[in-house]
Amino acid sequence: MATEVADPYEEPEYYFRFGATLRIVGDISDLDAITAELGVRPTHSHRRGEKRRPSSLYGDEHDMWSYSAPVPEDRPLQVHLESLWRVVAPHAEYLKRLKERLTVDVFCSYRSNCGTAGFEVDHKSLVIFTELEVPFGISVTL
Numbered sequence: 001m002a003t004e005v006a007d008p009y010e011e012p013e014y015y016f017r018f019g020a021t022l023r024i025v026g027d028i029s030d031l032d033a034i035t036a037e038l039g040v041r042p043t044h045s046h047r048r049g050e051k052r053r054p055s056s057l058y059g060d061e062h063d064m065w066s067y068s069a070p071v072p073e074d075r076p077l078q079v080h081l082e083s084l085w086r087v088v089a090p091h092a093e094y095l096k097r098l099k100e101r102l103t104v105d106v107f108c109s110y111r112s113n114c115g116t117a118g119f120e121v122d123h124k125s126l127v128i129f130t131e132l133e134v135p136f137g138i139s140v141t142l
Contacts, residue, residue: 017073019109020080026102028063043068078125085128111141
């Protein structure tokens with residue numbers, strides 16, 4: 001049986017994956033109140049002390065409620081941000097009030113197997129950061 005040798009000059013099949021998630025973290029007395037106010041179910045939530053996996057040694061430090069834009073990962077980051085903003089925009093003042101006692105942010109992720117790639121985000125898609133008064137940051141994983 002012959003073994004096929006990979007062509008060292010052949011370009012690999014690159015992938016580019018994005019995500020955008022609204023996160024609310026801290027001592028949250030009522031996770032359901034956030035769900036009711038925003039009108040969407042969280043993509044993820046947990047309570048302080050819960051373990052993410054049975055094998056975890058420690059539980060989470062804080063309560064968390066999060067909602068990820070329902071957009072396929074292969075779509076550009078701006079599509080994720082625009083989808084998230086459509087849900088969040090009517091509740092911007094509520095979220096800014098929550099910031100007085102909780103951490104509210106927008107977690108953006110970018111994963112790729114290409115170490116030399118970049119991407120752009122249209123300036124209109126960044127409104128979520130200015131309106132919520134939170135920094136624009138991206139978690140990059142190669």
